[in-house]
Amino acid sequence: MNIVEISTDKQCPFCGCKKNYLSCKSSKYSKTEGFEKHKWYVRCSNCKATGGNATGIVAVKKIGELPSFCTTDKVLKRKAIDKWTVKFNNNKEQQYEL
């Protein structure tokens, strides 16, 4: 399993640092060759908070038209950032209630 980490310049909503990363764990997608299962999520290396997972099947070789079962890293990264942002907003609401 490979892990890729991309630094984001977003501020961590939980601890305020900017040491958070878009992480991708990839694993083999056994049904069809040339594809991998990718799991993207945002992770803070300071307070260890993580956002929700965005998973999908991604083509690892250049192919003409994407089959309907697969998505792209670009889409998954955006979903992972959305999930991180949603978690941030939920956290804010919880703080208001307290």
Ligand SMILES: [Zn+2]
């Ligand atoms: Zn943090």
